[in-house]
Every structure is written in structure tokens, then in C-alpha cells.
Amino acid sequence: MTAPLSPLSPVLPRILVQSEDFDLAAECDRLSQGRQDVGALVSFVGLCRDEGGRLAALELEHYPGMAETEIGRIASQALERWPLTGLTVIHRHGKIAPGAQIVLVVAASSHRRAAFEAADFLMDFLKTRAPFWKKEHLRDGSSGTWVEAKAVDDRDAERWDQR
Template sequence: MTAHATPLVRIQREDFDTEAEISRLTRGRADIGAVVTFTGLCRDEAGQLAALELEHYPGMAEAEISRIAAEAIERWPLQGLSAIHRFGRIAPGENIVLVVAASAHRQAAFEAANFMMDYLKSRAPFWKKEHRTDGSEGGWVEAKETDDAAAARWRR
């Protein structure tokens, strides 16, 4: 792979293996000096969430995330970039999203991973609905203003 690596984007129902994804990017590579990973988990701070249900438009979500990943590859000298996002019912403590950025230097890997997560948190075409432990459903979860502000800092 060159500095113009092709990013890997997957939208999947099943869980992912973080170590396997890191290995996929780094195996046999001597030009990578830094790998930054971010794993987002389903959380339940109030103790009332049974599951988070994530929906997306197949095809559209992959295309949008691929577009942002290509922008990250253009902006930072990366040897590899992966973005994996799950859909379906996800229980508290389970994985939701993984970003892996590989570069010769740590700063590029950190910035690219941060850029990807700011986008995924605020603008990725996913809809989230809460299912509570009492059997009721919460509404669709809106993006927070703080997430939008974090993503806005990357605008050119």
C-alpha cells in the first residue's frame, strides 16, 4: 500500500475483531510507525437501556462513509484506514464502531482517526432508537450539538 491507500469501509450486523483488523492493516508492513484505533461501545449510563437499534440505508451508508474515508486518505499520509460500523440491535457494552488509522507517524494517524469519528458520530447516515429495560421504546436519538461542533472544525 502507498500513502494513497484504499480505505476499507464495512457496515455489518455482526461484531468485529479489533486485533484482526489491526493485523489486516499492519501484517508484513515495515512502513507503518503508528496505528490509532477507536472503538465505540454502546453505553447505558442510567441503567435503563436494553439495546440500541441502529438502522441505515444499505449502499448509501457505505458510499457516504467511503467518501469521508477517501477525504481522510487525501488529507493525511496514511498507509491504511478502516471504518467498520454495526447495525441492528446492540446491547450495552457491545461494540458499535471501529476506526483504525495507520501511518508512518502518530500525528497523522491520530488526526485521521479523530476526523473519521467526528464524522461518524455526527453525520453518518444511521438512525438510532433506544429500547429500554422496562419494555418501552425511546425516541430516535438525535446528534448532539457538541458532536456537530466537533465535526465542524474539520471543514476546509
């Protein structure tokens, strides 16, 4: 990306969709090192649950290009709503073992409330709008089902329309 996604913000978000793991500390440092305008960093790391010990792996599929574009739209909306000084979103794809990291959101701002709300907003919309599909691979060697969207995720995203 060569220009900010939001015309209202000079921040260029870092958006990656990758199979490789990520380093939370390195990503936080990237947003705050040498910066005097960062007063808060809020991070969220989503992990793969083991679903009661029955899951061997969760396979995440996406459409390359389409996923990054949609995450960019969500990031742009966050940048328009909150005065962020930096933003990183990393979402993994491929087979992910229980306990492994899946998604990272780091929001940087001069003030904590903006960083908290932006990170929360991003996760709500990553869950409902980002084009990823999840398939369970079970410990017994069988393939489970594709994971269905949850109504609670839609309700979480709807609350932002009221703000």
C-alpha cells in the same frame, strides 16, 4: 471496491457496515502484518452505553449502499488530508446491547500524528454525516425515542474546517 477512493492516495480503505461484531486485534493485524511502512496504528472503538442502566439495547438503522458510500466519502477526505498507509472503518447495525461494540476506526500511518488526526476526523464525521439512525429500547420493555443529533458533535466536526 476496486480502486482507492482518493486519487491522491494509493490506499484502499476497508469499509464495512454489518450486523456482526468485529475483532479489533484482527483488524489491526490486517493493516500492519508484514508492513515496514507502518509506524503507528490508532484505533477507536465506540461502545453502546447503558444510559444509566435504563437501556436494554440500541437499535441502529441505515440505508444499505448509502451508508457505505458516505463513509467512503469521509474516508476519501481523510486519505487526502493525511499520509495514511491503511484505513479501516466498520460500523454495525441492528440491535446492540450495552457494552457491545458499535463502531471501529483504525488509521495506519508512518507517523503517529497523522494516524491520530485521521481517526479523530473520521469519528467526528461518522457522527454527523453517516446515515445511521438510533432508537433506544428500554429495560422496562418500552421503546424509547429516536436519538437526536447532538450540537457538540456538530461543533466537533466544524473544527476541521478551520484546519
